[in-house]
Amino acid sequence: MSTRPVAPSERYRGIRRRTLALCGGLSAEDMMVQSMPDASPAKWHLAHTTWFFEQFVLGRKAGYRPYRPAWHYLFNSYYQSVGPMHARPERGLLSRPSLDEVLDYRRQVDEALSALLDGDAAQDMAPLVELGLQHEQQHQELLLTDIKHAFWCNPLKPACAPSAGEGGAGASLPLRYVAGREGVAGIGHLGAGFAYDNETPRHRVWLAPHALANRLVTNAEYAAFVHDGGYREPSLWLSDGWAAVQREGWARPLYWEADLASEFTVAGVRAIDPHAPVAHLSYFEADAFARWAGARLPTEAEWESAAEPLPVAGNLLDQAPKLPAAAQGEGLQQLYGDLWEWTASPYVGYPGFRPLSGSLGEYNGKFMNGQWVLRGGSCATPREHIRASYRNFFPPHARWQFAGLRLAQDR
Numbered sequence: 001m002s003t004r005p006v007a008p009s010e011r012y013r014g015i016r017r018r019t020l021a022l023c024g025g026l027s028a029e030d031m032m033v034q035s036m037p038d039a040s041p042a043k044w045h046l047a048h049t050t051w052f053f054e055q056f057v058l059g060r061k062a063g064y065r066p067y068r069p070a071w072h073y074l075f076n077s078y079y080q081s082v083g084p085m086h087a088r089p090e091r092g093l094l095s096r097p098s099l100d101e102v103l104d105y106r107r108q109v110d111e112a113l114s115a116l117l118d119g120d121a122a123q124d125m126a127p128l129v130e131l132g133l134q135h136e137q138q139h140q141e142l143l144l145t146d147i148k149h150a151f152w153c154n155p156l157k158p159a160c161a162p163s164a165g166e167g168g169a170g171a172s173l174p175l176r177y178v179a180g181r182e183g184v185a186g187i188g189h190l191g192a193g194f195a196y197d198n199e200t201p202r203h204r205v206w207l208a209p210h211a212l213a214n215r216l217v218t219n220a221e222y223a224a225f226v227h228d229g230g231y232r233e234p235s236l237w238l239s240d241g242w243a244a245v246q247r248e249g250w251a252r253p254l255y256w257e258a259d260l261a262s263e264f265t266v267a268g269v270r271a272i273d274p275h276a277p278v279a280h281l282s283y284f285e286a287d288a289f290a291r292w293a294g295a296r297l298p299t300e301a302e303w304e305s306a307a308e309p310l311p312v313a314g315n316l317l318d319q320a321p322k323l324p325a326a327a328q329g330e331g332l333q334q335l336y337g338d339l340w341e342w343t344a345s346p347y348v349g350y351p352g353f354r355p356l357s358g359s360l361g362e363y364n365g366k367f368m369n370g371q372w373v374l375r376g377g378s379c380a381t382p383r384e385h386i387r388a389s390y391r392n393f394f395p396p397h398a399r400w401q402f403a404g405l406r407l408a409q410d411r
């Protein structure tokens, strides 16, 4: 195996190429669809990630002239401090610029970035380029989740990755609880390698006696909850969750068909694999299932203290999209990959948290209300994008992410 270090410009181009590769099976029409206000068109993802490099890296160079100044308004997502932006629910109205124009935008910005990374300013710009690449990887997963939702909304139920999951895994592990660490523990980023501001500062927490399930909850286990009337029993639900069940008519996970035997996947409609982990749950559903099962969700500190000593390995995104698969092996499994795990922890700043300075302080910090932390990455998370201290966050009603759950118990 080669040990040649990857040059920064090579790494940059590799990550940018992968975003395009994930769009390989999509038409220009596919890439314009916005299926709901929370999702964005694939074309918008391609343009917005490019805008991010232009705004926060190239724009810091004296005399840089934006590729198309009028596009700043279209592809700024939520950075109020750099100017107004097009309304998020209306991203699907942007038939102009065309896909070809967006792809040309990417090429132009990639050339400028490659030149920068091969030049004298590379060292100074390295932290911003790294943030841009991490942002690009984050959007690779969002692109997949959004196109999956868009295709599910199409009555033809097309596949975005027809060969994903071929061969399948076997039976899952029997459910077993593994005692967690007790007492004082450190959580948060340790200082080596990249981390977002919301993973810092590292700090001490107190862990009460507890145990974590050795794997994620399976489709078969979740089906038992559905058959037992889980969606019809208000005592199992948080008040806002029960209101969502009533209002939205929830009766099963987002992509399960009414027959409870098949589900929509990136490979199209497939028979539900009883051994695979149950996917596309909201926090409310994960919480209700845990209550029904006589357990609870893990806190993010319990999760991180269990994951930190373990290598980052699992069913994560390499090149082509995958399906979540049955757990195999000894000890705690599926901490990384397969599905993000809803935790019992609200998304708030750690003690002493300080957002990044300037406009990039808007990246994470301003979302610290009304959302819950998810841990561990999914089969749509780029393998090199996840780590023990990584904190993902979504509102409790969100169902379209690759999210499932692991059970925990007090001891």
Ligand SMILES: [Fe+2]
Residues within 6 Å of the ligand: 048, 077, 135, 139
């Ligand atoms: Fe973004």
